[in-house]
Amino acid sequence: xxxxxxxxxxxxxxxxxxxxxxxxxxxxxxxxxxxxxxxxxxxxxxxxxxxxxxxxxxxxxxxxxxxxxxxxxxxxxxxxxxxxxxxxxxxxxxxxxxxxxxxxxxxxxxxxx
Amino acid sequence: xxxxxxxxxxxxxxxxxxxxxxxxxxxxxxxxxxxxxxxxxxxxxxxxxxxxxxxxxxxxxxxxxxxxxxxxxxxxxxxxxxxxxxxxxxxxxxxxxxxxxxxxxxxxxxxxxx
Numbered sequence: 121x122x123x124x125x126x127x128x129x130x131x132x133x134x135x136x137x138x139x140x141x142x143x144x145x146x147x148x149x150x151x152x153x154x155x156x157x158x159x160x161x162x163x164x165x166x167x168x169x170x171x172x173x174x175x176x177x178x179x180x181x182x183x184x185x186x187x188x189x190x191x192x193x194x195x196x197x198x199x200x201x202x203x204x205x206x207x208x209x210x211x212x213x214x215x216x217x218x219x220x221x222x223x224x225x226x227x228x229x230x231x232x233x
Numbered sequence: 234x235x236x237x238x239x240x241x242x243x244x245x246x247x248x249x250x251x252x253x254x255x256x257x258x259x260x261x262x263x264x265x266x267x268x269x270x271x272x273x274x275x276x277x278x279x280x281x282x283x284x285x286x287x288x289x290x291x292x293x294x295x296x297x298x299x300x301x302x303x304x305x306x307x308x309x310x311x312x313x314x315x316x317x318x319x320x321x322x323x324x325x326x327x328x329x330x331x332x333x334x335x336x337x338x339x340x341x342x343x344x345x346x347x
Contacts, residue, residue, distance in 0.1 A: 124276070151333065163277075163322065163337035176332035210276050212335075218265040218328035219284060222335065224276030 122146065124225035126211050132231045138199040141228045145192050145213030151175075152194040153222060154186060157208040166209075169194055170216065201232045236260045239323055239338035247346050252310040254341050256323030259304065263325035267335065268297060268308050270319045277322060281308070313345045 125144040133139050145152050154166040165178040169188035186196040192213070198205055208229050212222035238257045246252045256266075264285040269277035283290040283297045283306070290297050296309045310317055320342045324335040 153334070155335075155337075162339045163324075163335075165334050165336070168332050168334060176334050178334075208274075212276070214333060216333065218326045218333050219282045221267040221269070221279040221282055221324070221326075222333070223279065224269075226274070226276050229274070 124211055124213050124223050126209075126225035126228050128228060129226065130229045130231075132233060133201050135201055135203060135232055137201050138197065139201060139230060140195055140197045141209055141211075141230075143194045143196075143211030143213075143225060145194070145211075146223055149213035149215055149223070150192055151214040151216045151222075152188055152192060153212045153214070154194070154196050155210045155212065155224075156180075157210060157227070158206075163210070166196065198230075203232050206230060206232045237323055237325060237336050237338040239321075239341050241341050242339070243342040243344070245344045245346060246313045248315055249312045252308075252313045252317065252343055252345070254308040254310075254321050254323075254343065256306050256308075256338055257304060258306075258323075258325055260325070260327065260336075261304070262327045262329065263336075264328055265326040266297070266299060266306050267324045267326065268295075269322045269324055269337075270317075271322060271340070272319050280321075310343075313343075315345045315347050318343055318345045 153168040168176040212224040267282040271277040320340040323338040
């Protein structure tokens with residue numbers, strides 16, 4: 121069974137630009153979450169979507185946004201990129217049962233120069 | 234304010250011995266506790282979970298113990314194998330909040346020495 125697919129795997133952008141990252145969850149998983157991993161802050165929650173609705177949002181500025189489509193695929197967007205946005209962005213999907221946790225994709229490595 | 238603390242950034246263990254990874258938390262509303270393993274440049278992989286109504290859960294070589302009164306949990310790996318070398322994250326969930334947001338600790342890097 122296919123896992124969580126994130127595209128692209130690597131991305132280099134310039135400060136001030138915007139970027140869109142894509143995530144295809146495991147078939148049947150309706151919950152999708154996004155996390156940012158940096159060396160200094162570790163893994164931090166960005167937002168969670170369920171049935172096209174944002175169910176929860178982490179403590180990130182409004183430059184970070186996301187959405188979920190009717191087929192559960194999700195995108196996240198970062199506008200006006202800053203150097204500090206350089207990170208590994210991870211998407212995870214779930215059947216929406218806490219004990220099962222989430223299945224993570226391999227991530228998108230974003231570098232802002 | 235760190236809700237989840239993994240106070241040992243790294244741990245080295247001889248192959249075949251037991252690895253014990255610890256995690257402390259402050260939020261008493263957490264009701265599920267998950268452990269993830271992560272290799273560099275990959276996403277975390279779910280290992281094992283435990284509900285707050287239990288004090289132990291076992292899956293093969295992995296056992297998680299939960300002490301609710303102390304707000305402490307630990308992951309035991311027995312016997313440790315070189316392939317277990319990775320970063321391990323403790324990630325509690327507050328499912329009653331209507332969302333399954335994972336709150337990650339900073340992780341413990343486990344090195345299993347052959």
